Amino acid sequence: MRDCAAETLEDVQGRADPRAIPIQRVGVKAVRHPLRIADRAGHQQQVAAYCNMYVGLPAHLKGTHMSRFLQILQEQEEALRVDNFDRLLVQTQERLEAESARIELQFPYFVRKKAPVSGVESYLDYEVEWSGEITGDEIRSQLLVHVPVTSLCPCSKSISEYGAHNQRSRVSVQVEARSPLWIEDLIDLVESEASSQLYGVLKRPDEKYVTEYAYDHPKFVEDMVRDVALRLQQDSRVRRYSVASENFESIHNHSAYAFIEGEN
Template sequence: MAIKNHDTQSETPLSYGEDLPDCASEIPDTQGLPDKRRIAIDKVGIKDIQHPVRVMDRSQGEQHTIARFNAFVGLPHHFKGTHMSRFVEILNQHEREISVLSFRNILEEMRDRLEAEEAHLEMTFPLFVMKSAPATGVQSLMDYEVTFHGNLSSDDYGIIIEVNVPVTSLCPCSKSISRYGAHNQRSNVNLKVRAEDFVWVEDLVELVESEASCDLYGVLKRPDEKYVTERAYDNPKFVEDMVRDIARRLEDDGRILWYSVGAENFESIHNHSAYAWIERDKAEPLPET
């Protein structure tokens, strides 16, 4: 390896073991320059970076998985830019110790190191749950996409838990007018909650599955297929029924402060989906009947 001396056009040898000169102080910090437009940016940072994480597992204690991160801070109006590399440095410093329990520490470090008033962190990962088939008991893994949304400001800290749960829905109208069966389809339920106490993600998954026509399984034998088909037929639900029944359960859970629940039915007899959504802050009273 050689460094060219531009004054003499000669080459000065540099060995691989030799330290490069410390010239960081000579390199301008463009991001740190002042900005005169007087416009703050609500969120600036990095998106879609993958990192190994540990997540709490209700049955096994914990499980290791890979998460995708979005990390942002609020940029004050007088800064030209933020230091993007510091987001990655913070994640790497925590290595595999990232979990929902460490979210606040990471957010505080982001806010302090980037001189911001607010910090936001999103972590999306697959959660694997072992399920037993309903008739034969055959076990198989189901995966559910989970996202933790963390937010830290000078006067507030909170985490919203989001989970996507695939289920089966069977149409009550089709059942009531058909002689030979009813159309059913796979549905996706998106549930978000903000809680004041600890809530297992698995509890949220089971809540959603219990309010569908039937839940899904990784492996089903013929007796299991018979069970889930008949279970759905005996438990028909419109997309409106699912979101209302889930909301009713969340209303009765004192840990839940705020929630949103949306259900999308990927219709088997239409070229479109059916959709319903509810969002509610439980601090606000329900409408009177």
């Protein structure tokens, strides 16, 4: 039986709009949706992502087709990778018949890590924000990774007869890349510059190791952002970057913070 109603219902969004004001971004926000993300080793993990999807709306149109954004997500069969994210942007632009489109994804990303002495394995989670925008044929995308690490104060170590205060820090690195730069690449870079990296599970020999390692690698918040920025400046894959570090101080009721941005 034919759906006559579907053939006769008016497409209200397609009406002309007399106000003649374009909208830079219109779409759906905070859509929680399962996605498969491919890692550097070629494996995949299922994540629950928050998705924001927008298109630019020209001045003469009343509205966009909101349901199409959800359909695009539902139809994703291939795992998203840093080298195929552009495909999702192009698909959104084409399906919504728009000049521009923007997608923002936020999700937890898990890395299986071995403790430094015992070798016991456990997962550590990282917060990832992946965004991109297409205007005409030009595509720009950014990858933002929040990496928790340990920082130990050089001043405290220098002036104390024994011990030094340390704390957990959150280092946030955002990169616009010329060529594929994996989530794990940014995690590895940050963790290698920290006083110590974090682990999900540590045995007593591991605790001894990370405590002493941090003591031997003290870092101010300024050191952290400068050292990470220097590594990014030396990476030919990086076009633009920003680095922020927040130390959740253990001897103060405030945080220490530093930020650097640059381009290669």
